[in-house]
Amino acid sequence: MQQHALLTKEEVKKSIVGKLQRHNGCSLAEATPNQIYKAVASTIRDQIMAKLVAARRAIREANGRRLYYLSVEFLMGRSLLSNMLNLCATSAYREAFAELGIDMEDLLREEPEPGLGNGGLGRLAACFMDSLATLNLPAMGCTIRYEYGLFRQRIVDGQQVELPDNWLEHGNSWEIPAPEDSVEVRFGGRLEEDWSSGELHVRHMDYTPVIAVPYDMPVTGYDNDMVNVLRMWSARAPKSFDLASFGRGNYQQALEVRGMAEVLCKVLYPEDDHFEGKQLRLSQHYFFTSATLQFLIAEYKREHGDDLHRLHEKVVIHINDTHPGLAIPEMMRLLMDNEGFSWEDAEYVVTHMVAYTNHTILSEALERWPEDLMRTHLPRIYQILQEMNRRLCERLWQRFPGDWDRIAQMAILAYNQVHMANLCVAYSYSVNGVSKLHGDILKRSTFHDFHLVMPEKFSAITNGITHRRWLMLANPRLSALITEAIGDKWHTDAEALRELLPLREDAAFRESFARVKRENKLRLSQWLILNQREGFDPDCLLDVQAKRLHEYKRQLLNALHLLVLYNRIVDNPDYDMPPRCVIFGAKASPGYRRAKLIIRFINAVSDLVARHPRASKLLKIIFLENYCVSAAEVLIPAAELSQQLSTATKEASGTGNMKFMMNGALTIGTLDGANVEMDAAVGRENIYIFGARAGEVEAIYAGNTYQASTVFENNQEIRRAMTQMIDGTLAEAGVFNELYHSLLFGDHGGMADPYLVLKDFGSYTMAQKRISADYRNADKWQRMAIANTACSGIFASDRTIREYNDNIWHLAPARW
Numbered sequence: 121m122q123q124h125a126l127l128t129k130e131e132v133k134k135s136i137v138g139k140l141q142r143h144n145g146c147s148l149a150e151a152t153p154n155q156i157y158k159a160v161a162s163t164i165r166d167q168i169m170a171k172l173v174a175a176r177r178a179i180r181e182a183n184g185r186r187l188y189y190l191s192v193e194f195l196m197g198r199s200l201l202s203n204m205l206n207l208c209a210t211s212a213y214r215e216a217f218a219e220l221g222i223d224m225e226d227l228l229r230e231e232p233e234p235g236l237g238n239g240g241l242g243r244l245a246a247c248f249m250d251s252l253a254t255l256n257l258p259a260m261g262c263t264i265r266y267e268y269g270l271f272r273q274r275i276v277d278g279q280q281v282e283l284p285d286n287w288l289e290h291g292n293s294w295e296i297p298a299p300e301d302s303v304e305v306r307f308g309g310r311l312e313e314d315w316s317s318g319e320l321h322v323r324h325m326d327y328t329p330v331i332a333v334p335y336d337m338p339v340t341g342y343d344n345d346m347v348n349v350l351r352m353w354s355a356r357a358p359k360s361f362d363l364a365s366f367g368r369g370n371y372q373q374a375l376e377v378r379g380m381a382e383v384l385c386k387v388l389y390p391e392d393d394h395f396e397g398k399q400l401r402l403s404q405h406y407f408f409t410s411a412t413l414q415f416l417i418a419e420y421k422r423e424h425g426d427d428l429h430r431l432h433e434k435v436v437i438h439i440n441d442t443h444p445g446l447a448i449p450e451m452m453r454l455l456m457d458n459e460g461f462s463w464e465d466a467e468y469v470v471t472h473m474v475a476y477t478n479h480t481i482l483s484e485a486l487e488r489w490p491e492d493l494m495r496t497h498l499p500r501i502y503q504i505l506q507e508m509n510r511r512l513c514e515r516l517w518q519r520f521p522g523d524w525d526r527i528a529q530m531a532i533l534a535y536n537q538v539h540m541a542n543l544c545v546a547y548s549y550s551v552n553g554v555s556k557l558h559g560d561i562l563k564r565s566t567f568h569d570f571h572l573v574m575p576e577k578f579s580a581i582t583n584g585i586t587h588r589r590w591l592m593l594a595n596p597r598l599s600a601l602i603t604e605a606i607g608d609k610w611h612t613d614a615e616a617l618r619e620l621l622p623l624r625e626d627a628a629f630r631e632s633f634a635r636v637k638r639e640n641k642l643r644l645s646q647w648l649i650l651n652q653r654e655g656f657d658p659d660c661l662l663d664v665q666a667k668r669l670h671e672y673k674r675q676l677l678n679a680l681h682l683l684v685l686y687n688r689i690v691d692n693p694d695y696d697m698p699p700r701c702v703i704f705g706a707k708a709s710p711g712y713r714r715a716k717l718i719i720r721f722i723n724a725v726s727d728l729v730a731r732h733p734r735a736s737k738l739l740k741i742i743f744l745e746n747y748c749v750s751a752a753e754v755l756i757p758a759a760e761l762s763q764q765l766s767t768a769t770k771e772a773s774g775t776g777n778m779k780f781m782m783n784g785a786l787t788i789g790t791l792d793g794a795n796v797e798m799d800a801a802v803g804r805e806n807i808y809i810f811g812a813r814a815g816e817v818e819a820i821y822a823g824n825t826y827q828a829s830t831v832f833e834n835n836q837e838i839r840r841a842m843t844q845m846i847d848g849t850l851a852e853a854g855v856f857n858e859l860y861h862s863l864l865f866g867d868h869g870g871m872a873d874p875y876l877v878l879k880d881f882g883s884y885t886m887a888q889k890r891i892s893a894d895y896r897n898a899d900k901w902q903r904m905a906i907a908n909t910a911c912s913g914i915f916a917s918d919r920t921i922r923e924y925n926d927n928i929w930h931l932a933p934a935r936w
């Protein structure tokens with residue numbers, strides 16, 4: 121239990137009113153909603169800051185290892201309610217609001233969501249921060265303070281339109297600037313080698329300097345005294361440099377420096393599907409990675425003295441995918457150039473300090489930087505990469521003499537590119553996948569050859585989600601019901617949810633469970649009416665697919681099936697099924713044309729259904745605009761069916777799948793990523809599994825044995841739906857030709873239907889039939905839904921973080 125005194129209701133009231141007076145010179149009655157939000161946030165922040173001071177001192181005195189979790193994305197979601205929840209202060213605040221006449225829902229909506237991530241990778245990092253603090257583990261999240269987060273999405277005439285996300289416009293109540301920890305990061309320039317002392321000294325000349333200024337966002341643990349921080353680095357031009365350059369008349373260069381600092385942290389790249397070697401992205405990655413390393417060295421020196429030879433005993437650097445992988449050569453550089461280390465000593469420290477998680481096997485998403493770009497933009501880093509590559513290849517040559525092809529595949533530098541994944545695998549002490557299946561694929565395929573050489577490094581740790589945000593915060597009704605049934609130990613021990621399992625047989629509990637779901641559907645419907653003027657009937661089956669739009673995630677399979685359902689209804693006046701509302705939430709990368717076309721297709725099918733009197737009674741399709749963390753918090757608790765349709769082998773884990781399961785949705789899914797483990801946890805009778813298995817998919821890709829045209833010829837329903845894609849039924853003829861063509865013929869020489877949409881279609885429709893039948897049996901459905909919540913405990917990120925800590929990080933929990 122936390123030791124720090126909580127505020128009473130009266131103290132909360134006094135603080136809010138006092139802050140409005142001091143900060144805004146107004147009374148509560150005169151204050152705007154935003155001013156009230158800020159006064160409340162600032163009150164909570166005061167409580168957190170008191171804890172932060174104590175936590176920092178305790179961590180320093182414990183003198184243990186610390187984790188620096190580097191990620192180019194952290195999708196934190198709003199903070200106000202989660203901090204209130206973690207401080208166990210919700211009731212005091214609720215009562216204070218009631219007495220002050222503040223509407224809590226309105227208040228929460230005032231907080232801009234920090235959308236500093238694209239999807240799964242960024243949200244995982246945020247869930248990890250919650251569990252790290254809750255488990256008392258000393259850790260700092262490190263990232264970029266993007267001025268603009270992921271674009272906001274509007275749908276106009278059925279198509280995606282992107283708007284800028286200016287989340288800092290009205291200030292950020294949660295961040296604390298720490299300008300005293302600012303450091304300089306250097307780009308470009310040239311190297312001079314100096315042997316005058318008898319040893320090589322490399323001097324970096326004519327570089328472009330940028331100052332990295334950190335802003336810290338506190339992250340509270342649940343019901344404890346721990347506070348960690350997320351450190352967000354922001355760029356500014358060096359002031360002295362500016363003036364001196366102007367003085368010397370070096371106007372051009374001064375402008376260049378300023379330009380660099382200005383654009384560096386401007387915007388998060390909205391791509392998570394496809395890698396492009398853009399210089400600005402490389403700059404972003406190096407910027408926050410170098411700043412973090414410089415800071416952690418300074419911090420180590422303050423506490424342990426100037427000798428860094430045992431740095432790895434006190435510091436773990438975790439790199440969330442390869443994006444911060446330059447931490448490896450950058451640490452080599454700092455140790456050799458600034459601390460006088462030999463290559464061997466520097467390599468020893470680095471290879472005992474860095475751990476790497478892989479999040480995707482899609483080859484188009486693997487980072488490969490042009491060597492030229494690395495050489496001109498980060499010349500010293502490039503030089504170090506060359507030496508690392510030379511030593512790696514030498515070692516590989518011993519193991520695979522003469523096997524040039526294999527060595528080139530494993531090299532850091534090959535074919536004029538820098539292969540970040542090879543760098544990370546070769547020089548990290550740990551490489552992990554994010555589900556069992558994904559871990560196996562890394563070993564048997566993606567990093568097969570590395571696994572032969574260094575098998576001890578490889579592991580799989582299945583992702584998890586914080587059930588505090590995704591159940592307690594997002595689904596207060598279900599949380600209350602659970603606590604009423606089994607007490608509140610599940611708040612810190614999610615496996616305790618298993619105690620709900622016997623309650624499947626309790627008719628009263630089933631009824632309460634169903635009532636909660638219906639209330640959540642109603643809440644969602646009202647939210648949708650407010651946001652996009654379109655609700656749905658809470659008595660229909662709520663079927664949801666919410667995730668980034670990607671061909672491999674197969675939103676198209678879902679949409680094609682809806683078109684087939686529409687045809688069945690239209691053809692048969694007696695067709696009957698439980699009415700369904702199908703919701704899609706998905707942002708497409710602005711440059712991913714096909715993905716945007718799929719959004720348009722979904723909306724065209726939605727319109728077609730809506731225009732038909734009988735079809736629109738049985739089926740409603742809603743495209744939820746701007747799917748983001750806050751939207752997910754309303755959407756997921758309402759869902760009854762969760763669609764997890766990725767082509768087997770393609771989804772490394774998935775985490776949305778776990779959130780739906782925990783909230784009592786049933787899953788229709790392939791045996792891919794963490795779905796495999798969900799199936800094992802809940803049992804095949806409580807999940808709808810369909811489609812080709814990983815082995816079969818691999819065989820198809822290896823042998824080119826699948827013919828989409830055969831499915832097209834043999835399945836009349838598919839043939840008809842696909843014909844409707846192109847014959848003007850859905851839009852002017854021609855609009856969706858590209859989708860049709862890709863399914864039937866493939867793109868530029870590639871195989872037809874590369875994501876096996878047609879291949880899995882039959883099996884998908886069969887599973888959907890079973891779902892409609894089962895939904896009619898309300899008792900059966902509720903039993904299955906309860907089983908899903910009850911068996912979801914292992915997907916809590918507390919379990920994930922314990923595994924990382926036991927197997928990779930070895931941090932001691934801070935206690936005071």
Ligand code: 26V
Nearest residue numbers: 240241392394395479485554771772773774775
């Ligand atoms: C990819 C790229 C590639 C181009 C460079 C920039 C960039 C930035 C982000 C990404 C993200 C792709 C990786 C990703 O988000 N993977 C997802 O990670 C989740 C957490 O482990 C996992 O559940 C999902 O299955 C996986 O797709």
